[in-house]
Amino acid sequence: MSKGLNKKFHLADNIFDTPDQVPARNGYGEGVVEAGEADENVVVLCCDLTESTRNAKFKETFPNRFVEIGIAEQNMAGIAAGMAFSGKIPYISSYATFSPGRNWDQIRVSICYSMANVKIMGAHAGISVGPDGATHQAMEDVAITRCLPNLTVIVPSDYWETKKAAVAIAGIKSPVYMRFGREKIPVITTEKTPFQIGRADTYRDGKDVTIISCGSLVYEALIAAQKLSDDGIDARVINSHTIKPIDEKAIIKAANETGAIVTAEEHQVHGGLGSAVAEVVAKYSPVPMEYVAMMDRFGESGEPNELMHKFGLDSKGIIKAVKNVLKRK
Amino acid sequence: MAVTDTQIEYLEDMATHIREDIIIMLEKAGSGHSAGSLGTADIFSTLYFHIMKHDPKNPDWDERDKFVLSNAHICPVLYATLAEAGYYPKKEITTLRKLGSRLQGHPHRGALPGLEASGGPLAQGISIAAGMAIAANINKKRTKVYCMVGDGEMNEGQIWEALMFIGKNRLHNFTLIVDRNNIQIDGFTEDVMPLEPLKDKLSSFGFHVIEVDGHNIRRLIEAFEETIFEKPKVLLAHTIPGKGVDFMEFKPEWHGKPPNKEEAEKAISELEELRSLGGKITCEHE
Numbered sequence: 001m002s003k004g005l006n007k008k009f010h011l012a013d014n015i016f017d018t019p020d021q022v023p024a025r026n027g028y029g030e031g032v033v034e035a036g037e038a039d040e041n042v043v044v045l046c047c048d049l050t051e052s053t054r055n056a057k058f059k060e061t062f063p064n065r066f067v068e069i070g071i072a073e074q075n076m077a078g079i080a081a082g083m084a085f086s087g088k089i090p091y092i093s094s095y096a097t098f099s100p101g102r103n104w105d106q107i108r109v110s111i112c113y114s115m116a117n118v119k120i121m122g123a124h125a126g127i128s129v130g131p132d133g134a135t136h137q138a139m140e141d142v143a144i145t146r147c148l149p150n151l152t153v154i155v156p157s158d159y160w161e162t163k164k165a166a167v168a169i170a171g172i173k174s175p176v177y178m179r180f181g182r183e184k185i186p187v188i189t190t191e192k193t194p195f196q197i198g199r200a201d202t203y204r205d206g207k208d209v210t211i212i213s214c215g216s217l218v219y220e221a222l223i224a225a226q227k228l229s230d231d232g233i234d235a236r237v238i239n240s241h242t243i244k245p246i247d248e249k250a251i252i253k254a255a256n257e258t259g260a261i262v263t264a265e266e267h268q269v270h271g272g273l274g275s276a277v278a279e280v281v282a283k284y285s286p287v288p289m290e291y292v293a294m295m296d297r298f299g300e301s302g303e304p305n306e307l308m309h310k311f312g313l314d315s316k317g318i319i320k321a322v323k324n325v326l327k328r329k
Numbered sequence: 330m331a332v333t334d335t336q337i338e339y340l341e342d343m344a345t346h347i348r349e350d351i352i353i354m355l356e357k358a359g360s361g362h363s364a365g366s367l368g369t370a371d372i373f374s375t376l377y378f379h380i381m382k383h384d385p386k387n388p389d390w391d392e393r394d395k396f397v398l399s400n401a402h403i404c405p406v407l408y409a410t411l412a413e414a415g416y417y418p419k420k421e422i423t424t425l426r427k428l429g430s431r432l433q434g435h436p437h438r439g440a441l442p443g444l445e446a447s448g449g450p451l452a453q454g455i456s457i458a459a460g461m462a463i464a465a466n467i468n469k470k471r472t473k474v475y476c477m478v479g480d481g482e483m484n485e486g487q488i489w490e491a492l493m494f495i496g497k498n499r500l501h502n503f504t505l506i507v508d509r510n511n512i513q514i515d516g517f518t519e520d521v522m523p524l525e526p527l528k529d530k531l532s533s534f535g536f537h538v539i540e541v542d543g544h545n546i547r548r549l550i551e552a553f554e555e556t557i558f559e560k561p562k563v564l565l566a567h568t569i570p571g572k573g574v575d576f577m578e579f580k581p582e583w584h585g586k587p588p589n590k591e592e593a594e595k596a597i598s599e600l601e602e603l604r605s606l607g608g609k610i611t612c613e614h615e
Contacts, residue, residue, distance in 0.1 A: 064467065065467065067463065069494065070490075070493065070494070070497075072487075072490035072493070072494070074452075074490060075456045075459075075487055075491050075494055076456075077456070078455070078457045078459070078460060079456050079494065081456075081457045082397075082458060082459060082460020082461040082462075082463075083460040083463065083464040084460075085438070085457070085460070085461060085464075086460070086465065086468065086472075087464070087468065088464050088467070090460075105450050105453075106450075106456070106487075109447055109449060109453055110446070110447065110453045110457055113437065113447045114437075114438040114439065114446065114447040115438075115439060
């Protein structure tokens with residue numbers, strides 16, 4: 001365990017050598033079953049992707065509470081709203097490119113405008129879905145959900161956090177969008193790591209610069225901070241798993257105390273975590289910022305790690321951004 | 330159970346009240362959809378004052394039947410009906426589309442008692458209604474769900490997604506009412522995007538389809554009460570856009586505009602005359 005990690009988060013001991021590798025979607029699949037056990041009103045709706053969205057266990061455990069919609073994401077959003085108005089807590093699942101990509105209007109009016117208690121699960125999000133190519137790489141989903149009133153947006157960083165979030169969202173009576181990827185990613189948190197919707201967690205303290213990240217990039221941020229410390233740069237690392245409502249306090253504190261911010265996310269540069277952080281920074285405490293994100297272009301086919309490296313969505317990209325932002329500090 | 334002539338007269342009279350309310354609220358609002366609202370008043374009267382189990386004093390009553398307006402731009406007819414039923418004070422109808430009003434230009438669930446869904450973008454209501462119907466089955470409730478769609482609205486793909494779902498799940502507690510008035514904004518439905526043979530299409534999705542004159546309340550009641558075991562139902566309701574106000578009937582230009590003061594006065598006097606005749610509306614589809 002490296003020095004500098006905030007002990008109260010009980011992060012995994014093996015982060016910096018050989019972290020466990022588990023897809024975040026597995027955390028969702030287990031979490032939704034747990035939510036279902038805790039509340040009989042939890043139901044799952046799926047668009048012909050039961051196995052890959054990790055809903056098979058829920059379907060097997062609660063066959064009468066699983067609704068197959070077929071390949072019809074718009075209909076799924078509406079049916080979920082109707083079920084929510086009847087006291088149910090529907091979790092709706094598809095790939096993020098299709099839901100919220102394809103049914104945004106339904107999410108806006110049937111769900112958000114009506115305060116329908118629907119949990120929207122965007123699976124296979126990000127460029128790491130790989131070989132399927134740009135059409136299936138959801139890189140805009142946070143932008144198009146973050147702008148919707150009443151909607152909470154969560155991008156958990158690993159298996160455990162996704163599992164905890166899947167359970168926690170059942171407890172809030174409003175719509176939620178949560179996205180997670182397909183690939184195995186390092187498990188950086190543990191069962192004991194606290195998780196609270198809306199609170200950004202400072203995993204590593206630092207005074208020179210702050211790296212605010214979400215999803216798969218939180219691990220890369222920790223690695224980057226570790227390497228930067230060798231160069232004498234003391235980087236703070238914040239996991240901002242909740243994009244909306246964003247934790248303004250943590251951001252303002254970071255801006256005031258470190259004077260420079262880098263955001264890192266597996267999403268387009270426009271409208272995602274970076275934009276959300278910039279909105280706060282610009283209003284309360286303007287400091288130089290750099291963004292690690294997809295730079296306003298579509299992805300392409302390739303292996304997940306090849307793509308993450310090609311587009312700079314890794315610790316190297318973060319280190320480069322940190323050095324750039326420090327020059328402007 | 331046989332319906333008495335007195336009951337029919339009451340429902341016809343109620344439909345006329347609803348039409349008068351529609352004219353009043355649209356004239357005050359200065360914008361909104363006249364033709365479809367007037368054209369479906371008889372269906373709304375039948376549903377809310379005879380068919381549906383509901384309690385305006387207890388809008389969230391757990392055992393109630395539910396109605397979802399998918400072609401939500403004709404919400405003046407729904408607002409008028411809810412006012413007549415006592416869901417909210419009738420004087421509020423003049424606030425339609427005005428700042429701070431509970432009567433939004435298109436329905437906002439939660440704003441006004443009795444609104445089961447928000448609506449506006451077409452075809453969303455049918456999916457919501459389908460969700461209510463399947464939830465009722467899961468919850469083992471005897472709730473019946475009614476949903477109205479416009480015929481032009483059936484251009485939307487989501488309608489057919491929902492029809493497939495309702496058919497597959499044999500949602501026998503689901504009744505769809507198609508407002509078949511043959512008109513949409515750009516002209517006649519069969520010119521803009523043909524729907525025929527609509528009855529065959531709906532049957533092929535697993536629905537029990539009943540074609541009915543949307544202005545004949547006795548026939549509407551019979552159609553609503555007819556059930557086929559384990560099948561969802563469609564009332565293919567033939568209506569006349571603008572029905573009840575002579576100068577608006579069959580005129581596509583009244584789809585999306587309100588009457589001005591003078592036109593409203595003329596419309597009201599026509600409707601009053603209609604009421605003095607016992608509310609009888611002639612049925613051209615007989």
